[in-house]
Amino acid sequence: xxETLATTPTARPRAPxxxxxxxxxxxxxxxxxxxIIFFSAMTRGFASPQSAVFVxxxxxxxxxxxxxxxxxxxxxxxxxxxxxxxxxxxxxxxxVMVVMGGDAVTATLACLAIGVVVGLINGVLIVYMRVPDLxxxxxxxxxxxxxxRIPTEGRSIATGMSMPDGSVANGTFSPExxxxxRHRFDFFLPSLLPVSVVVLIALAVVxxxxxxxxxxxxxxxxxxxxxxxxxxxxxxxxAYKIGAYVISGxxxxxxxxxLAARLGRGDIASGNNLLLDAVAAALIGFAVLGASKPNAFxxxxxxxxxxxxxxxxxxxxAPYYTQDFxxxxxxxxxxxxxxxxxxxxxx
Amino acid sequence: MxxxxxxxVEGLRKSFGTIQVLDGVDxxxxxxxxxxxxxxxxAGKSTLVRIVSGVYSxxxxxxxxxxxxxxxxxxxEAMRAGVVTVHQNINDGVVxxxxxATNLMxxxxxxxxxxxxxxxxxxxxxxxxxxxxxxxxxxLRANINELTLAERQMVAIARAMSREPQVLILDEPTSSxxxxxxxxxxxxxxxxxxxxxxxxxxxxRMSDIRRLSDKIVALRDGHISGVFEGPELDYEGAxxxxxxxxxxxxxxxxxxxxxxxxxxxxxxxxxxxxxFALNLRRGEVVAITGLVGVGKTVLxxxxxxxxxxxxxxxxxxxxPYAPRSTHQAIGAGVFLVAKDRSDSGIVPxxxxxxxxxxxxxxxxxxxxxxxxxxxxxxxxxxxxxxGIVCRTERDDMSTLxxxxxxxxxxARWMSQKAELLILDEPxxxxxxxxxxxxxxxxxxxxxxxxxxxxxxEIDEAFEIADRILVMSEHxxxxxxxxxxxxxxxxxxxxxxxxxxxxxx
Numbered sequence: 001x002x003e004t005l006a007t008t009p010t011a012r013p014r015a016p017x018x019x020x021x022x023x024x025x026x027x028x029x030x031x032x033x034x035x036i037i038f039f040s041a042m043t044r045g046f047a048s049p050q051s052a053v054f055v056x057x058x059x060x061x062x063x064x065x066x067x068x069x070x071x072x073x074x075x076x077x078x079x080x081x082x083x084x085x086x087x088x089x090x091x092x093x094x095x096v097m098v099v100m101g102g103d104a105v106t107a108t109l110a111c112l113a114i115g116v117v118v119g120l121i122n123g124v125l126i127v128y129m130r131v132p133d134l135x136x137x138x139x140x141x142x143x144x145x146x147x148x149r150i151p152t153e154g155r156s157i158a159t160g161m162s163m164p165d166g167s168v169a170n171g172t173f174s175p176e177x178x179x180x181x182r183h184r185f186d187f188f189l190p191s192l193l194p195v196s197v198v199v200l201i202a203l204a205v206v207x208x209x210x211x212x213x214x215x216x217x218x219x220x221x222x223x224x225x226x227x228x229x230x231x232x233x234x235x236x237x238x239a240y241k242i243g244a245y246v247i248s249g250x251x252x253x254x255x256x257x258x259l260a261a262r263l264g265r266g267d268i269a270s271g272n273n274l275l276l277d278a279v280a281a282a283l284i285g286f287a288v289l290g291a292s293k294p295n296a297f298x299x300x301x302x303x304x305x306x307x308x309x310x311x312x313x314x315x316x317x318a319p320y321y322t323q324d325f326x327x328x329x330x331x332x333x334x335x336x337x338x339x340x341x342x343x344x345x346x347x
Numbered sequence: 348m349x350x351x352x353x354x355x356v357e358g359l360r361k362s363f364g365t366i367q368v369l370d371g372v373d374x375x376x377x378x379x380x381x382x383x384x385x386x387x388x389x390a391g392k393s394t395l396v397r398i399v400s401g402v403y404s405x406x407x408x409x410x411x412x413x414x415x416x417x418x419x420x421x422x423x424e425a426m427r428a429g430v431v432t433v434h435q436n437i438n439d440g441v442v443x444x445x446x447x448a449t450n451l452m453x454x455x456x457x458x459x460x461x462x463x464x465x466x467x468x469x470x471x472x473x474x475x476x477x478x479x480x481x482x483x484x485x486x487l488r489a490n491i492n493e494l495t496l497a498e499r500q501m502v503a504i505a506r507a508m509s510r511e512p513q514v515l516i517l518d519e520p521t522s523s524x525x526x527x528x529x530x531x532x533x534x535x536x537x538x539x540x541x542x543x544x545x546x547x548x549x550x551x552r553m554s555d556i557r558r559l560s561d562k563i564v565a566l567r568d569g570h571i572s573g574v575f576e577g578p579e580l581d582y583e584g585a586x587x588x589x590x591x592x593x594x595x596x597x598x599x600x601x602x603x604x605x606x607x608x609x610x611x612x613x614x615x616x617x618x619x620x621x622x623f624a625l626n627l628r629r630g631e632v633v634a635i636t637g638l639v640g641v642g643k644t645v646l647x648x649x650x651x652x653x654x655x656x657x658x659x660x661x662x663x664x665x666x667p668y669a670p671r672s673t674h675q676a677i678g679a680g681v682f683l684v685a686k687d688r689s690d691s692g693i694v695p696x697x698x699x700x701x702x703x704x705x706x707x708x709x710x711x712x713x714x715x716x717x718x719x720x721x722x723x724x725x726x727x728x729x730x731x732x733x734g735i736v737c738r739t740e741r742d743d744m745s746t747l748x749x750x751x752x753x754x755x756x757x758a759r760w761m762s763q764k765a766e767l768l769i770l771d772e773p774x775x776x777x778x779x780x781x782x783x784x785x786x787x788x789x790x791x792x793x794x795x796x797x798x799x800x801x802x803x804e805i806d807e808a809f810e811i812a813d814r815i816l817v818m819s820e821h822x823x824x825x826x827x828x829x830x831x832x833x834x835x836x837x838x839x840x841x842x843x844x845x846x847x848x849x850x851x
Contacts, residue, residue, distance in 0.1 A: 214715050215708035222705055225696035232653065232685050232692070233706040233759075234674040293696060 025290040027337060032305050039312035046315055053192055059307035060196035061086070061255045061262075065278035066285075066299045067207045068251025072133070073282055073294035074211060075244040076224035077126065080137040082252040083275030084144035085118050089256025091148040094157035094266025097177065099169045104177035107260075111253045118144070119249025123242030141275075149268065157266030173264055181261030196258045203251065208296035220244060221293070273324075280331045281306060287337035306330060351414070353378040353545040354430070354514045359408035361394055368394045370569035372408070376514060376545040381536065381559045384549045385589045386566035387803055392549055395566070396518055399547075400432035401425035413513060426454075431512035433503050435519045440503025441491045448474035448487040451506050481505040482538060497528030501535055508539065515539060516547045521555050533558055551639040553582065553843045565589040583835070586638075586842045590805050601830050602813045604628030608797035609650075609668075609681075609767050614659035616645050620821035622659055627767065627797040632790060634800045634812035635823075637841060642821035643801040644686055647771040650799070651683035652676035663766060677706055680766035684756050684773055686801075692756045693744050700726035700740040703759045710763065729758035734784050750781025757785050764795060771801045786811040805837065819843050 040047035065082045072079040089111035096102040096110050118140060125136040153164045159172045184191040185198060211217035222230040223240050231237045259271060284305060285291070285298025309330060310323055318326075352375040359372040368391045376382050386392040397403045399410070401419030410417045412428060419425035425432070433440055441450050449456070451474040456465070474487050483505055491499060500520055507515065517536070521529045536559060540546060550556055556563065563580055565573040565588035573588025575581050608629050613622040620642065627633055637643055648654040650661070652670025661668045663679055670676040676683075685691035694702055704711050704722040711722050726740040735754045737747060744752060753773065760768060770789070774782045789798060789811055802808045808815045809829060817825035817840040825840035827833070 213717055215712040215717050216715065218701070218705075218708055218717055221696060222694045225694045226690075228691050229685075229694050230705070232651075232673055232683065234672075234677040236672070236674060 021290075024337065028284075028287045028305070028334065029289065029301070032301065032308065035305075035308055035312060039308070039315065043312065043315040046312060049189055049192060051311065051315075053194070053197060055304070055307040055311045056197040056200065057194050058311065059281070059303040060194070060200040061258055062274060062277040062281060062306075063200045063300060063303035064203055064255040064258070065252050065274055066281035066303050067203055067296060068248040068255075069278055070282045070285065070294045070296055070299045071207065071211070071220070071244045071247040071251075074217075074220045074224050075241050076227065077133040077241060077244060078137065079122065079245060079248040079252075080134060080275065080279075081118060081122060081140040081144060082248060082255075082278055083271060083273075084141045084148075085115060085249055085252035086256035086259060086274050087271040088118075088144045088148045089114050089253040090260040090263070090271065091152075091157060091266045091268070093177070093257055093260045094173070095151055097173050098157050098159055098161070098171040098266070099151075099163065101171040104174040104180075107174075107177055108257055111257045112250060115249040115251070115253030115256075116246055117249075118253075119246035120242065122249065123245035126245070127238045127241050152266075154268065156268045173261075177261055178264055179261070180258060181264070196262070199254065199258065203254070204296060204300045207247075207251075208300075211296050216240075216243075224294075277306065277327065278303075280327055283331060283338075284334040287334040292338055302334070352376060353413060354417075355411045356395075356399070357409050357411075359395070359398065359410070360406045361391075361398060361403065362406060368569055369398070369405075372566070372569070372571055374547075374564060374571070376547055377561075378513070378545050379540055379543045380561040381540060381546045381548050382562045382564060383556050383560040384547060384564050384566060385551070385556070385585055386549075387589060390566045390589070391569045392566055393518070396432060396516055396549065399425070399430060400516060401430075426510060426512075429511070429513040430516070431507040431510060431514070432516040433500075433507055433518065433520060438499070440506065441499050443491045446488050446490055447478075447485065447494070447502055450491060450502050451477050451487075451509060453506060454510065477505055477509045481508055481535065495528060497531055500528075500532060504532075504535060508544075512544065514545045514547070516549070518549045519551070520548075521550065521552060529555065553586075553638065556585075557582065582842050583838050586838050587834075590803075590838075590841070599810075599829060601828060602631055602793070604631030604797075604813065609661070609663050611659060611661045614649075614661065615657040616642055616649055617821040618657060620657075623823040625816075625823065627799055629797055630794045631813045632793050632798045632800065632811055633814045633816060634802050634808035635816045635818050636802050636805050636808045637818035639803060641818045643803075643818055644771055645821065646818070647683060647686070647769050647799075647801055650676075650767070650769055651681060653683075680764065680796075682706075682760040682763075682765045682768050684760050684768070684770040686771035686775065688753055688756050688775075692759075693752060695744055698741045698743055699730070699735070699737060699747075699755055702744060702755055703729055703740075703762055705759065707763050725762055726758070729762050733758050733761075733788055748778070748781075749776045750778045753777045754781055754785060757788070761788070761792065767797045767799065769799045769801070772803065773800065774802070774804070774807050782807070805841070817841055 045051055065086060069079050069082055092114055093107040093111050096107040097104070122137055122140055125131045125140075126133050131139075152161075155161060157169070159169065161169050163169055180195050183195050185193040185195070187193045211220065219230065219235045220240050222233065223235060223237050227237055255274070260266065263270060281303035282294060282299045284302030285295060285300070286293060288295070288298035288301045291298050306327055309326060313322070313326060314320070354376040356372060356374040359369050360367070361369040372391070372395060384392060384395070394403065398405050401422045401424055404420065412430065417428060417430070419428060419430070442453065448471050452470050455473070471487060478487060481501075483501060485494070485498060491502065494502070504515075504517070520532060536546060536548070548555075548559055560580060563575040563585045564571055565585050567589055573585060575585050606629050607626060609625070609627040611623070611625040614625065615622040635643055635646070645654065649656045652673050652675055663681065668679060670679065670681070694705060697705070700723045703726040708717065711718050711725075723740050729735070730737065730740055733754045735747075735751050735758065737751065744755065747755065753776070757770070757773060773785060777785070789800070800808075800811065809832070812829050815827045815829055815832065815837070816823050817837060819840065820843065825837065827837055
């Protein structure tokens with residue numbers, strides 16, 4: 001007996017296992033599993049690989065954006081411009097291929113460059129111009145929404161469209177580019193996994209590893225938690241903050257590339273919901289496993305949660321116009337989990 | 348007693364949890380007189396002010412105002428009774444986006460009996476009256492943003508005075524003012540004095556105290572440790588009473604130190620300050636002491652690369668040392684345990700081992716991939732070496748007591764080899780036992796590096812230092828080896844009388 005008392009403290013410290021802590025820790029994951037079981041029982045076809053892939057595909061683009069915005073949340077910031085970065089990237093890739101006759105690689109590189117540049121500008125506005133993050137990225141959002149309409153005078157981009165100068169755009173989306181939106185990899189079943197889902201999973205793993213298992217990620221969390229302490233511990237705080245916005249911009253532009261490839265045209269009206277859905281997923285992620293902080297795993301689960309819920313409800317014939325209500329309700333519940341129940345609220 | 352006190356506090360007690368902050372405080376304030384309250388950090392000054400101004404309730408004791416029982420339960424009640432407090436943070440006393448007139452009348456715009464509609468002309472005429480009475484000569488239409496700090500301070504005081512208080516409490520009013528600005532404030536204080544207001548003036552600045560005080564009260568560890576009155580005030584005695592005279596513990600083996608690690612030449616740390624030289628040796632613990640605001644933290648930040656000196660050069664192990672960032676300082680082996688751990692040290696979302704390894708993550712992370720096992724091992728060693736009371740190295744910082752949190756901060760910077768370890772007020776908000784642990788650890792491990800500790804309390808310097816330097820007005824004014832220290836001389840230097848003694 002005395003030996004057990006004298007052991008060195010190596011056991012993982014856990015808050016006492018009372019109902020409240022179990023709820024905080026596993027509540028959301030349990031809810032997700034419950035939903036999956038419920039929908040599998042109630043509808044035919046929900047519990048199938050095709051349905052699972054469909055769920056993943058439906059959340060892939062918002063999920064990628066959400067993973068990017070998670071990086072800015074980690075450093076204590078916020079990025080409202082991700083939706084418009086994605087749509088700008090979509091328009092830019094269409095413009096490069098359809099109007100300028102470029103190939104898939106050029107279009108992709110142009111999009112990524114847009115993501116980097118917008119991220120840098122956001123970061124500089126916030127760090128050096130001292131514009132509050134919400135306002136800087138809100139301004140950037142407006143700017144981009146307007147900017148993407150200027151080259152075509154507000155028209156959507158598709159092959160054969162007439163340009164402002166009267167000519168006709170004869171370029172086409174290159175097949176390689178369209179494959180990003182339409183190709184499916186074989187995975188147990190032939191032609192199962194769409195490219196966007198593979199990209200989502202890959203990026204989720206990358207950002208998760210970056211945030212949880214590299215010193216850069218740890219420093220970003222330190223910056224978000226106590227900026228001055230991080231600075232006095234030798235962290236180049238400004239570089240980390242700008243870096244977070246660049247990550248966010250690049251992820252958003254990847255989302256835009258996939259969106260363009262899926263639609264096959266530069267649709268001026270698409271992507272309206274991207275921002276809200278992505279932010280919701282990242283915030284729901286706070287509640288996953290009781291993290292109470294932005295985290296990549298939680299964000300991925302948050303995106304998945306919304307996807308499962310919407311897919312299930314759709315299969316149970318819930319009308320489409322209830323979707324936003326459902327998402328909002330989930331977000332509010334998740335925020336209550338995060339702030340009211342967990343340690344964050346007790347500060 | 349020639350004159351009855353306007354405001355009297357008797358046997359005031361207050362404790363937070365198990366900590367007795369005020370332990371039977373008596374205080375008299377007379378009409379038309381300035382009473383200066385001196386006290387080191389944590390002596391209980393701010394608690395006393397908060398009780399008198401109705402923010403905190405007291406555990407025991409009585410307060411009387413003009414002979415009547417005074418028992419405020421809210422700040423508004425204290426104000427209505429005639430006790431007005433101007434707090435340290437100037438911008439708490441004014442609303443930045445409004446003009447001077449509205450600020451002066453702010454208290455009359457809300458509360459019982461306030462008018463529903465804002466009558467600009469009326470507000471201006473009333474504000475003019477208040478400003479004239481106080482001798483304020485600036486444009487009432489000016490926005491607060493356009494005023495200097497001193498002017499804002501005066502608006503805050505005038506606003507307080509518009510209620511015709513009997514007692515005015517000024518909490519470190521000059522802490523962010525230049526000396527010219529302070530002069531204007533003193534003129535105002537003298538004006539109020541002639542109008543018969545009883546003034547309690549809280550300050551660390553000896554120059555202020557010399558200018559204004561009719562009486563000095565020193566507060567130490569929750570009780571009054573000295574009251575000084577009469578035509579010739581004993582300033583040294585007051586500093587002594589505030590800091591407490593307790594000469595070295597005797598069991599300290601004072602070290603001469605080994606080779607020189609760090610030197611400065613003609614280092615000027617503030618505009619107009621006298622440049623100075625500093626010489627720190629391996630194996631030696633040097634304490635720099637001095638009152639609050641004399642440049643201790645400024646110097647600490649300069650050495651750590653968080654701030655640039657005005658001029659002068661620094662050398663580390665003989666090589667020029669001019670860090671442009673904290674990152675470079677850490678790379679060179681200069682570490683700082685910063686003052687005010689909750690603001691500048693602790694990362695609250697991180698647990699103990701993550702807080703310990705934070706500055707040295709690169710060393711723990713081969714190919715930048717973090718190795719938590721190694722970090723935890725290092726933290727565990729530090730926990731046992733410093734005697735940090737916790738369950739495991741994965742405990743949240745919020746579960747630790749103040750003393751243990753400070754130990755974690757010290758553990759962080761002792762977890763790797765330093766050339767120069769700087770600690771800025773490492774004993775702030777730390778209990779006696781933890782203070783002793785940290786002090787012992789500092790001395791035991793001092794051999795490998797130079798150690799520089801900034802301390803306001805001279806007791807603490809006597810406890811841990813081999814050599815004590817005194818700082819005043821952003822320069823070094825005295826040096827003492829910590830054996831048979833001439834305490835009178837030391838106190839005189841702290842009190843800023845080095846020039847006078849030099850002349851003698």
